[in-house]
Amino acid sequence: xxxxxxxxxxxxxxxxxxxxxxxxxxxxxxxxxxxxxxxxxxxxxxxxxxxxxxxxxxxxxxxxxxxxxxxxxxxxxxxxxxxxxxxxxxxxxxxxxxxxxxxxxxxxxxxxxxxxxxxxxxxxxxxxxxxxxxxxxxxxxxxxxxxxxxxxxxxxxxxxxxxxxxxxxxxxxxxxxxxxxxxxxxxxxxxxxxxxxxxxxxxxxxxxxxxxxxxxxxxxxxxxxxxxxxxxxxxxxxxxxxxxxxxxxxxxxxxxxxxxxxxxxxxxxxxxxxxxxxxxxxxxxxxxxxxxxxxxxxxxxxxxxxxxxxxxxxxxxxxxxxxxxxxxxxxxxxxxxxxxxxxxxxxxxxxxxxxxxxxxxxxxxxxxxxxxxxxxxxxxxxxxxxxxxxxxxxxxxxxxxxxxxxxxxxxxxxxxxxxxxxxxxxxxxxxxxxxxxxxxxxxxxxxxxxxxxxxxxxxxxxxxxxxxxxxxxxxxxxxxxxxxxxxxxxxxxxxxxxxxxxxxxxxxxxxxxxxxxxxxxxxxxxxxxxxxxxxxxxxxxxxxxxx
Numbered sequence: 001x002x003x004x005x006x007x008x009x010x011x012x013x014x015x016x017x018x019x020x021x022x023x024x025x026x027x028x029x030x031x032x033x034x035x036x037x038x039x040x041x042x043x044x045x046x047x048x049x050x051x052x053x054x055x056x057x058x059x060x061x062x063x064x065x066x067x068x069x070x071x072x073x074x075x076x077x078x079x080x081x082x083x084x085x086x087x088x089x090x091x092x093x094x095x096x097x098x099x100x101x102x103x104x105x106x107x108x109x110x111x112x113x114x115x116x117x118x119x120x121x122x123x124x125x126x127x128x129x130x131x132x133x134x135x136x137x138x139x140x141x142x143x144x145x146x147x148x149x150x151x152x153x154x155x156x157x158x159x160x161x162x163x164x165x166x167x168x169x170x171x172x173x174x175x176x177x178x179x180x181x182x183x184x185x186x187x188x189x190x191x192x193x194x195x196x197x198x199x200x201x202x203x204x205x206x207x208x209x210x211x212x213x214x215x216x217x218x219x220x221x222x223x224x225x226x227x228x229x230x231x232x233x234x235x236x237x238x239x240x241x242x243x244x245x246x247x248x249x250x251x252x253x254x255x256x257x258x259x260x261x262x263x264x265x266x267x268x269x270x271x272x273x274x275x276x277x278x279x280x281x282x283x284x285x286x287x288x289x290x291x292x293x294x295x296x297x298x299x300x301x302x303x304x305x306x307x308x309x310x311x312x313x314x315x316x317x318x319x320x321x322x323x324x325x326x327x328x329x330x331x332x333x334x335x336x337x338x339x340x341x342x343x344x345x346x347x348x349x350x351x352x353x354x355x356x357x358x359x360x361x362x363x364x365x366x367x368x369x370x371x372x373x374x375x376x377x378x379x380x381x382x383x384x385x386x387x388x389x390x391x392x393x394x395x396x397x398x399x400x401x402x403x404x405x406x407x408x409x410x411x412x413x414x415x416x417x418x419x420x421x422x423x424x425x426x427x428x429x430x431x432x433x434x435x436x437x438x439x440x441x442x443x444x445x446x447x448x449x450x451x452x453x454x455x456x457x458x459x460x461x462x463x464x465x466x467x468x469x470x471x472x473x474x475x476x477x478x479x480x481x482x483x484x485x486x487x488x489x490x491x492x493x494x495x496x497x498x499x500x501x502x503x504x505x506x507x508x509x510x511x512x513x514x515x516x517x518x519x520x521x522x523x524x525x526x527x528x529x530x531x532x533x534x535x536x537x538x539x540x541x542x543x544x545x546x547x
Contacts, residue, residue, distance in 0.1 A: 052079020
């Protein structure tokens, strides 16, 4: 077919077919991820992002390429998941900008829109890295505008050819790709999209969205609504306080507190000690704490009363979250991302308003984060992504919100928990932002998981099924025993200044074995406070931090 111009319906069929092709090949793209850990989801994120975009135009009959492209850009922006999805959304935002105000375009005009997509993508990344999807879109845009093709089909063929050539060079640009013997996953995803667009135009296809694979939804965790059935709340008072003290024996304190409640969290940072516990006698907690130092930020809430109040208003607000039930604006609010029932509950216990279910393999979209922000009735809202692959979507949500939202760039669960515990409700927004950002810098995080494929990474030969110990996202240990690997990575993080080790164990761990493991660590490091919590997270046997 020859197309000297394309309109909105041509473009609609091109992107819908591209979405279907990416959906079909998303697992192949996932397999190209360099790291052999079970969160290689570049293909999934790009596919879900692009499907969210094309769903916006499925039933549009307009011939305006401007209207179609604007809808695609908006859909991709709101549906963006993971860093690859955010960059993809910016690519099509730029393409939409290049097509703005046009009913149909020539090959030259379409070529310029692809280059505009590259411009937008590079602007979205603070420190662009070559050898990634950015390199591929730049090659696509530059080849398009330098092409002399007047037929849009031929133009897209050239775009695909030059994108493939550049993609094949990515291992020479990034050592990690060369070691793993793969090309860049995001770049491959973009190439698949371009090929799908070319195929639809070349074959004059009338495309429909492939809906055989339902997209999973990541939404905020809404607390269970109250029922009129009797509820056994064993410990009725949620008690929180800050103790200004130094050289506290936290092991002795935890032993004391465990006798008087549950849901206990004890965190130290410099001269501050944060205590959270559910108890039936807050006085005993305060009496013990006052022997340690000066008390501050004391908060005691009657959870039984809260439950009764919820019963009284449930009919009216059954479909609203706890954050939405608050009629009066408060000064501060929190949105956090977490995966694992135990970890989510810790964030809720620490006062986070909305916890979005997500993390490894489950990156929430920009829309998910924005919806969660809108549920918090506060003047200033802090967002904790707790994952490097969610950070860009969080920042994108901030741009779309009309609230004062501050993203604390936490990349791990321990960083997020530390940030919440260091929050001071009486401090200014700027003071809290600085304090929280500074606090997460002092948290070194490790994780223990398994290898999903044979590969070479960080100079290590890895076989599928090996146990991997990562520190700050770099593979430090490879073994066969989860406890040995976890011990080794913690050993590598301990310094003479270390005071606290925190371990969250996953849903696949055996509690009796974990307790024995913790006892060994406590004996090995008698001068360091070792805390452990049942995070119930999937895929990762342990998430650990040293402070």
